Amino acid sequence: MSAQDTVRHGEQLHLIRLRVNGIGHDVEVPARRLLSDALRHDLGLTGTHVGCEHGVCGACTVLMDGKPVRACLIFAVSAVDAEITTVEGLTEPDGSLSPVQQAFSECHGLQCGFCTPGFLTTITAGLNENPCPTHEEAREMIAGNLCRCTGYQNIVKSVERAAEITQAKEAESA
Ligand code: FES
Ligand code: FES
Numbered sequence: 001m002s003a004q005d006t007v008r009h010g011e012q013l014h015l016i017r018l019r020v021n022g023i024g025h026d027v028e029v030p031a032r033r034l035l036s037d038a039l040r041h042d043l044g045l046t047g048t049h050v051g052c053e054h055g056v057c058g059a060c061t062v063l064m065d066g067k068p069v070r071a072c073l074i075f076a077v078s079a080v081d082a083e084i085t086t087v088e089g090l091t092e093p094d095g096s097l098s099p100v101q102q103a104f105s106e107c108h109g110l111q112c113g114f115c116t117p118g119f120l121t122t123i124t125a126g127l128n129e130n131p132c133p134t135h136e137e138a139r140e141m142i143a144g145n146l147c148r149c150t151g152y153q154n155i156v157k158s159v160e161r162a163a164e165i166t167q168a169k170e171a172e173s174a
Contacts, residue, residue, distance in 0.1 A: 006028065011030050012030065012031070013028045013029060013030055014028065014029060014030070014031060014077055015027075015028050016028075016029060016076065016077055016080050017080060018038065018043070018076065018079060018080065018084060019082070019083050019084060020039065020043060020045065020084045020085075020086060020089070021045075021084070021085060021086060021088055021089030022083075022089065025042075025043050027042045027043070027076070029042065029076050029077065031075065031077055032075065033075065033076045033077070034053075034071065034072055034073075034074065034075065034076065035062070035071040035072075035074040035075065035076045035078075035079050035084075036048055036050050036053075036060040036071035036072045037050075037076075038076035038079075039062070039071060039084075039086060042076075045086050045088050047086055047087035047088045047117050048060055048062055048071055048086050048087065048117055049114055049115070049117050049118065050072060051114065051115070051146070052072070053072045054072065054073075055070045055072060055073045056146070057115070057118070057145070057146040058070070058115070058118040058119075058122060058144055058145030058146060059114060059115050059117065059118040059145075059146075060072045060118060061117070061118040061121045061122050061145070062084055062085060062086050062087075062121055063084065063085035063086075063121055063124070063125055064079065064082040064083070064084055065082050065083050066083075066085075066125060066128065067125060068121055068122045068125045068126075085121070086117070086121070087116075087117035087120050087121055090120055090121070090124055098120075098124065099127075099162045099163075099165035099166045099169065100120050100123045100124050100127070100158070100162040101120060102162070102165055103157075103158040103159070103161035103162035103164075103165055104116065104119075104120065104155075104158045104162075106158075106161055107154050107157040107158040107161050108154050109150070109154045109155045109157070109158035110149075110150065110155075111149035111150050112148070112149050114148070115145060115146060115147040115148070115149075118145050119142060119145050119147070119155060119158075122141070122142060122144070122145055123141060123142065123158070123159050123162060126141035126142075126159070127141075127159070127162060127163055127166060131163060131166060131167065132163055132167070133159060133160070133163060135156070135160070138156050138159040138160050138163075139152075139156055141159055142155055142156065142159065
């Protein structure tokens with residue numbers, strides 16, 4: 001137990017700093033606190049959704065150092081050295097929608113929206129790695145995320161549209 005740890009209701013709490021969307025947050029959490037719960041309950045970032053809580057649905061996907069991870073499978077205490085990006089952090093610096101968010105809006109990539117934060121983070125990372133996906137690659141990019149509403153067609157269209165928007169923006173700024 002470190003000097004900064006405390007015990008509450010018989011449980012040891014750890015004072016940790018999480019860097020989320022560019023901002024450092026000091027939180028006191030038990031070692032068993034999931035990152036998804038720390039984001040939602042300790043930091044109030046409820047954009048990260050929790051569906052299955054065992055790594056299957058992808059609703060809780062956040063980026064850790066730019067890579068998509070299931071926040072329901074990671075303890076908050078193991079995320080201290082990482083830069084975490086949640087759906088709240090995807091907007092452009094001026095507050096406008098990111099290409100993936102804009103594409104979802106244009107292509108009707110969501111219905112109830114429960115799965116959407118996980119798709120947005122997953123696709124953001126996917127397009128960073130593969131900025132010009134083929135139709136098949138666009139489908140594969142979202143293969144690990146579950147949606148109960150959309151049949152996935154418009155989500156695949158959104159991946160392709162987001163790639164177009166990103167390329168157009170890059171051409172504009174070149
Ligand atoms: S809530 Fe994490 S994968 Fe479903
Ligand atoms: S839009 Fe409803 S679960 Fe995907």
